[in-house]
Amino acid sequence: xxxxxxxLVLVVAGAGAMYLRSSASAGPEAAAAEPLQxxxxxxxxxxxxxxxxxxGVTTINLVNQGPEFHHVQLVRIEDGHTVAEFxxxxxxxxxxxxxxxxxxxxxxxxxxxxAQATVELxxxxxxxxxxxxxxxxxxxVAKGMVQTFEVTGVAGPAPEVTPDVEMVLSDYDFTLSKxxxxxxQVLRVHNSADQPHEVFLVQLDNGKTAADFLAWTxxxxxxxxxxxxxxxxxxxxxxxxxxxxxxxxxxxxxxCFVPDxxxxxxxxxxxxxxxxxxx
Ligand SMILES: [Cu+2]
Numbered sequence: 001x002x003x004x005x006x007x008l009v010l011v012v013a014g015a016g017a018m019y020l021r022s023s024a025s026a027g028p029e030a031a032a033a034e035p036l037q038x039x040x041x042x043x044x045x046x047x048x049x050x051x052x053x054x055x056g057v058t059t060i061n062l063v064n065q066g067p068e069f070h071h072v073q074l075v076r077i078e079d080g081h082t083v084a085e086f087x088x089x090x091x092x093x094x095x096x097x098x099x100x101x102x103x104x105x106x107x108x109x110x111x112x113x114x115a116q117a118t119v120e121l122x123x124x125x126x127x128x129x130x131x132x133x134x135x136x137x138x139x140x141v142a143k144g145m146v147q148t149f150e151v152t153g154v155a156g157p158a159p160e161v162t163p164d165v166e167m168v169l170s171d172y173d174f175t176l177s178k179x180x181x182x183x184x185q186v187l188r189v190h191n192s193a194d195q196p197h198e199v200f201l202v203q204l205d206n207g208k209t210a211a212d213f214l215a216w217t218x219x220x221x222x223x224x225x226x227x228x229x230x231x232x233x234x235x236x237x238x239x240x241x242x243x244x245x246x247x248x249x250x251x252x253x254x255x256c257f258v259p260d261x262x263x264x265x266x267x268x269x270x271x272x273x274x275x276x277x278x279x
Pocket of ligand 1: 198257258267272
């Protein structure tokens with residue numbers, strides 16, 4: 001199996017609790033910490049962001065200047081490995097390294113649109129990759145859409161964010177702590193499974209089904225039968241991302257496209273696709 005074709009089959013060892021920190025750590029006089037902000041601009045086929053980014057809880061704002069679809073897949077390069085080794089591994093055939101950990105990022109907005117997700121950036125080498133394929137089947141990473149950067153310094157106090165709704169990703173399901181509702185809400189997505197998972201939320205057009213959307217992802221013929229409504233890219237076991245959703249009533253579908261560690265099929269083929277009515 002070539003990593004460039006099925007790049008998200010990243011084997012991950014261990015688990016790291018993210019920023020689900022105790023609220024007891026902040027005294028009443030402590031100023032409320034805010035997430036740091038990082039803008040990532042995507043175009044065909046490059047990412048633009050600083051070479052060096054401060055550590056801490058950070059809201060990643062993806063601006064897609066298209067015209068193709070792009071996402072931000074953040075990975076942390078661990079265990080003393082280097083960005084050069086990471087880039088070599090991306091080019092090489094064979095299993096992906098165990099020292100690369102997926103830490104999420106904003107999932108796919110419409111071309112010309114924006115998406116956001118809040119992640120914890122720890123010091124060390126990182127990369128942003130786009131694994132979405134063009135209509136020729138070639139993933140954007142193979143067209144140059146990978147950018148490495150260094151996270152530096154020491155993180156300040158983490159913001160005390162209480163999510164409105166929590167979602168746990170497992171093999172192969174999305175479990176919500178309570179129903180999503182119309183309006184703005186903060187969703188915390190956590191992966192409890194050994195495999196990495198993502199969530200991509202699509203609001204279906206009137207009369208369209210999840211099957212219509214899947215058919216469209218295979219041939220991209222004409223306009224999509226729905227529109228992206230938020231999501232996060234793959235996160236390894238133990239990682240969480242927060243995102244703000246702004247929903248209206250309607251039919252939605254939740255999808256994970258991450259290839260399975262066992263058979264290489266996207267997780268949606270293992271049942272990791274779910275329809276929701278938001279009312
Ligand atoms: Cu999955």
